[in-house]
Amino acid sequence: MAQEPSSRKASTLAAVLYLGLSLLAALAFVVLAALKGETSWSARLIGGVWVFFLTTIVLMPVVIPWVRKRAEGR
Amino acid sequence: MSRRLTLPVEGMSCASCVANVETALKGVSGVREVRVNLATEQATVEYDPARVTLQDLRKAVEEIGYGLRTATAYLHVTGMSCASCVETVRRALAELPGVVDVSVNLSTETARVDYLPGTVTVREMLAAVREVGYGAEEKLEGGAALDREQEARRREVSRQRRNLLVATPLALLVMLGTFQPYGVLSRLVPEFLHNKLLLFALTTPLVVGPGAQFFVHSFHGLRRGTTDMNLLYATGIGAAYLIAVVNTFWPASGFGGPQATFYEAAALLTWFILLGRYLEAVTRGRASEAIRRLMRLQPRRARVLQDGREVEVSVDEVEVGDLLVVRPGEQVPVDGVVVEGYSAVDQSMITGESIPVEKKPGDEVIGGTLNKTGSFTFRATRVGKETALAQIIRLVEEAQTSKAPIQKLADFVAGRFIFWVHVLALATFLFWYFVGYDLWFTPQTRLMLTPYALSGASAVGFAVLVSIAVLVISCPCAVGLATPAAIMAGTGKAAEHGILFKGGDAVEAASKVQVVVFDKTGTLTKGSPSVTDVVAQGLPEEEVLRWAALAEKRSEHPLGEAIVRAAQERGLSPEDPEEFEALPGKGVAARRRGRRVLLGNRTFMAEQGISLDGLARAAEELEAQGKTAMFVAVDGHAVGVVAVADTLRETTPVAVRELRAMGIRVAMLTGDNRRTAQAIARQLGMDTVLAEVLPGDKAAEIQRLQAQGYRVAMVGDGINDAPALAQADVGIAMGAGTDVAKETGHVVLVKDDLLDVVAAIQVARATMGLVKQNLFWAFAYNTAAIPLAFGILYPFVHQIVSPELAAVLMATSSLSVTLNTQRMRGYVPPVRRRYRAQEVPAAPGAAAPAPAGR
Numbered sequence: 001m002a003q004e005p006s007s008r009k010a011s012t013l014a015a016v017l018y019l020g021l022s023l024l025a026a027l028a029f030v031v032l033a034a035l036k037g038e039t040s041w042s043a044r045l046i047g048g049v050w051v052f053f054l055t056t057i058v059l060m061p062v063v064i065p066w067v068r069k070r071a072e073g074r
Numbered sequence: 075m076s077r078r079l080t081l082p083v084e085g086m087s088c089a090s091c092v093a094n095v096e097t098a099l100k101g102v103s104g105v106r107e108v109r110v111n112l113a114t115e116q117a118t119v120e121y122d123p124a125r126v127t128l129q130d131l132r133k134a135v136e137e138i139g140y141g142l143r144t145a146t147a148y149l150h151v152t153g154m155s156c157a158s159c160v161e162t163v164r165r166a167l168a169e170l171p172g173v174v175d176v177s178v179n180l181s182t183e184t185a186r187v188d189y190l191p192g193t194v195t196v197r198e199m200l201a202a203v204r205e206v207g208y209g210a211e212e213k214l215e216g217g218a219a220l221d222r223e224q225e226a227r228r229r230e231v232s233r234q235r236r237n238l239l240v241a242t243p244l245a246l247l248v249m250l251g252t253f254q255p256y257g258v259l260s261r262l263v264p265e266f267l268h269n270k271l272l273l274f275a276l277t278t279p280l281v282v283g284p285g286a287q288f289f290v291h292s293f294h295g296l297r298r299g300t301t302d303m304n305l306l307y308a309t310g311i312g313a314a315y316l317i318a319v320v321n322t323f324w325p326a327s328g329f330g331g332p333q334a335t336f337y338e339a340a341a342l343l344t345w346f347i348l349l350g351r352y353l354e355a356v357t358r359g360r361a362s363e364a365i366r367r368l369m370r371l372q373p374r375r376a377r378v379l380q381d382g383r384e385v386e387v388s389v390d391e392v393e394v395g396d397l398l399v400v401r402p403g404e405q406v407p408v409d410g411v412v413v414e415g416y417s418a419v420d421q422s423m424i425t426g427e428s429i430p431v432e433k434k435p436g437d438e439v440i441g442g443t444l445n446k447t448g449s450f451t452f453r454a455t456r457v458g459k460e461t462a463l464a465q466i467i468r469l470v471e472e473a474q475t476s477k478a479p480i481q482k483l484a485d486f487v488a489g490r491f492i493f494w495v496h497v498l499a500l501a502t503f504l505f506w507y508f509v510g511y512d513l514w515f516t517p518q519t520r521l522m523l524t525p526y527a528l529s530g531a532s533a534v535g536f537a538v539l540v541s542i543a544v545l546v547i548s549c550p551c552a553v554g555l556a557t558p559a560a561i562m563a564g565t566g567k568a569a570e571h572g573i574l575f576k577g578g579d580a581v582e583a584a585s586k587v588q589v590v591v592f593d594k595t596g597t598l599t600k601g602s603p604s605v606t607d608v609v610a611q612g613l614p615e616e617e618v619l620r621w622a623a624l625a626e627k628r629s630e631h632p633l634g635e636a637i638v639r640a641a642q643e644r645g646l647s648p649e650d651p652e653e654f655e656a657l658p659g660k661g662v663a664a665r666r667r668g669r670r671v672l673l674g675n676r677t678f679m680a681e682q683g684i685s686l687d688g689l690a691r692a693a694e695e696l697e698a699q700g701k702t703a704m705f706v707a708v709d710g711h712a713v714g715v716v717a718v719a720d721t722l723r724e725t726t727p728v729a730v731r732e733l734r735a736m737g738i739r740v741a742m743l744t745g746d747n748r749r750t751a752q753a754i755a756r757q758l759g760m761d762t763v764l765a766e767v768l769p770g771d772k773a774a775e776i777q778r779l780q781a782q783g784y785r786v787a788m789v790g791d792g793i794n795d796a797p798a799l800a801q802a803d804v805g806i807a808m809g810a811g812t813d814v815a816k817e818t819g820h821v822v823l824v825k826d827d828l829l830d831v832v833a834a835i836q837v838a839r840a841t842m843g844l845v846k847q848n849l850f851w852a853f854a855y856n857t858a859a860i861p862l863a864f865g866i867l868y869p870f871v872h873q874i875v876s877p878e879l880a881a882v883l884m885a886t887s888s889l890s891v892t893l894n895t896q897r898m899r900g901y902v903p904p905v906r907r908r909y910r911a912q913e914v915p916a917a918p919g920a921a922a923p924a925p926a927g928r
Contacts, residue, residue, distance in 0.1 A: 029504075032508070033507070033534075036508060038533070038534075040532065040534075042324070043532050043533070043534040043535075044534075046320075046534055046535075046538070047503075047507060047534040047537070047538075050313075050503060050534075050538055050541070051500065051503070051504075053309075054496055054499055054500040054503065054541075055500065057305065057309075057496045058493065058496045058497055058500060061493055062493075
């Protein structure tokens with residue numbers, strides 16, 4: 001029971017990390033798309049959402065165990 | 075202290091699910107080892123019961139979106155009068171391993187026990203309740219667990235069938251509506267079906283109804299940070315559906331133009347995956363058919379003799395020592411020994427032996443076998459979990475749950491596949507958006523096998539479509555099934571022939587065997603030697619035999635028994651020795667009235683300083699004939715030679731020939747002297763002879779062969795040869811009969827038939843062949859299809875893979891694996907096709923040397 005708060009803390013930290021990184025990736029896509037000359041806001045938005053979604057899926061199984069491992073190591 | 079439990083897990087559909095469940099269970103503090111098998115839908119967990127409860131394991135599995143399949147038993151409990159009694163009964167049941175939940179109702183006198191089938195029996199529950207002072211009876215008939223297991227499978231099949239039945243008309247209408255303007259459909263299909271709002275109305279219930287399971291499972295997995303096949307499905311279906319909705323309500327958004335609504339992609343994708351799920355549910359039921367067939371053999375009723383009267387009781391109530399009556403056409407309820415009557419019993423379901431076996435007083439009968447002709451009474455010797463049938467079921471179940479090394483590799487690869495597929499999908503999207511679209515896109519672009527010209531596709535819409543195709547086409551669903559389905563089919567088929575593999579690793583190891591080493595006595599031979607010659611020197615023959623019999627009187631070795639028997643047959647009554655000492659691998663020494671008698675081989679005589687002049691030549695001649703010559707010495711002087719020969723089994727020469735024809739080296743391991751051993755090896759066509767091996771050195775001989783780089787199988791008696799069987803890459807224990815669980819070795823043969831050694835290797839090779847073919851179909855498909863989905867051909871053909879085509883290809887992969895595995899159903903080991911038991915030619919020169927190396 002004593003471990004539960006630290007485990008919850010690790011989960012929250014992991015979520016902040018992978019969601020934050022995914023959001024950064026999505027923003028990077030939107031910026032790069034604009035630089036490429038994409039004029040449609042809907043296209044930039046849809047592309048950004050798709051990048052966010054795929055990046056989240058890629059990052060979750062990497063970030064969660066990494067954060068948990070570090071939390072347990074401490 | 076640790077406990078091992080097999081948990082039936084519900085809801086796993088792919089190798090990634092296996093990895094998820096394994097990870098979740100390993101994450102429970104106190105769990106030591108976890109093995110999850112997709113095909114059997116079971117997880118074997120080794121854990122510390124002081125730190126982990128079954129509820130903890132159940133919670134860990136349920137938290138990631140799966141469930142534990144439990145069975146429920148209803149007990150009628152009498153004698154309870156208050157809430158305290160209820161708590162006592164509840165606690166007694168809850169403490170049994172394998173019990174998940176207990177609820178006791180005082181007013182209805184009923185205890186409802188949710189438990190894991192296979193880990194605890196109703197009989198044990200009844201005993202636990204009775205032990206705390208209450209009366210208990212089962213409310214359901216015996217065999218209920220099997221019924222429930224079948225019921226659970228039926229439920230899953232009917233759930234998937236229901237999904238398919240709902241999805242099929244909807245998907246068909248969506249497809250017809252989408253393609254209505256094209257070709258002959260424009261005349262056959264009413265135009266209103268092409269209305270995008272109607273297509274939206276038809277596709278939505280399909281996606282949120284039967285297709286909802288993929289989204290729900292993905293959500294559960296994602297919540298725990300795990301990804302599985304369902305996520306690929308959900309991404310593919312969800313993205314196709316969302317693009318269709320966007321194109322319906324915002325047609326100018328650049329996802330292929332107003333005509334490309336993709337409702338048919340979402341609908342057909344869902345339908346194909348549902349079809350795959352349905353076929354998988356049906357096939358999984360069939361894959362465990364071997365177990366179910368064995369379980370069906372378990373009799374439910376028995377006729378017990380009580381005070382001279384026949385009373386019919388549930389088989390669970392039979393106890394060791396009970397006298398039971400079996401009539402013609404009835405099943406033998408439990409294992410036992412015939413005490414009265416005579417009959418022929420069909421044992422084919424246990425031993426694979428096609429001819430009924432005669433049973434008379436003193437003979438063993440096996441529970442589950444079928445009485446053919448007469449009636450007989452027998453005394454129960456093994457009941458419940460101890461019966462041969464229960465042991466066989468347990469062994470086969472364990473074998474089917476365990477993983478072959480090749481499967482561990484496949485699971486490892488499949489487990490990481492999903493991750494890399496999403497990385498690839500992301501890379502695909504970015505490549506086609508930033509680079510590929512500008513370089514190669516033309517307005518003539520089409521989706522393969524669809525009428526769409528994607529002239530209006532924007533860069534982002536085009537790139538999303540290609541990345542969806544990559545996601546869908548990459549599903550390695552077939553990889554998860556490839557190995558376990560084949561192992562289940564193979565081990566089940568082997569069990570039908572009385573060959574019990576103790577695990578997937580045993581199957582794999584047996585398929586790679588290069589050398590088969592046979593222990594001679596009791597394996598190549600029947601193990602019942604007899605005296606063939608007595609050579610005397612200075613004493614009459616009878617006197618030599620009498621001294622030899624005196625020396626062996628207290629011996630329990632087959633050789634000693636043969637000599638004593640020969641003396642008795644000649645009317646001699648060998649006296650009991652006052653002192654006796656057995657020297658393994660050498661001989662025996664005994665003393666009577668001050669005279670010392672020795673019986674043994676050359677080494678033994680040499681060690682004792684006894685001259686063999688005059689007898690050595692006679693012994694050599696006997697040995698050249700393949701007989702075992704034993705020297706007899708009295709008071710330090712050699713007085714004769716006793717030659718003993720065993721009888722080869724009828725199938726020995728055929729088995730050796732068949733193994734050699736399969737490219738396997740055959741070796742004989744014996745304690746006999748080299749000359750004798752070589753004589754019999756020549757007779758049988760053996761490649762290698764390991765002679766003069768002391769019993770304790772057998773394992774070292776196997777090790778020596780392994781050091782030379784051979785993968786070695788050792789065939790022997792499961793008890794005497796245990797160290798050698800354990801040392802070998804594959805230990806094959808022969809003739810287990812009714813005691814299969816006690817046998818050492820990786821493979822247990824129920825019968826005493828050497829052809830089963832050949833059959834075991836043939837089944838193992840066929841199974842591993844199937845595994846490799848399945849893995850090929852699963853991986854080769856992905857390897858070939860992913861570049862296609864990535865759009866590698868697009869610059870040349872201007873066509874991209876449509877999501878529905880990706881789904882067809884994915885389903886093809888799963889179907890290839892499923893259908894390929896079904897081929898095992900009709901498999902009969904070639905050696906069994908060629909030689910039925912009655913057709914095996916008699917062994918030429920049936921005499922074989924007796925076991926000198928004791």
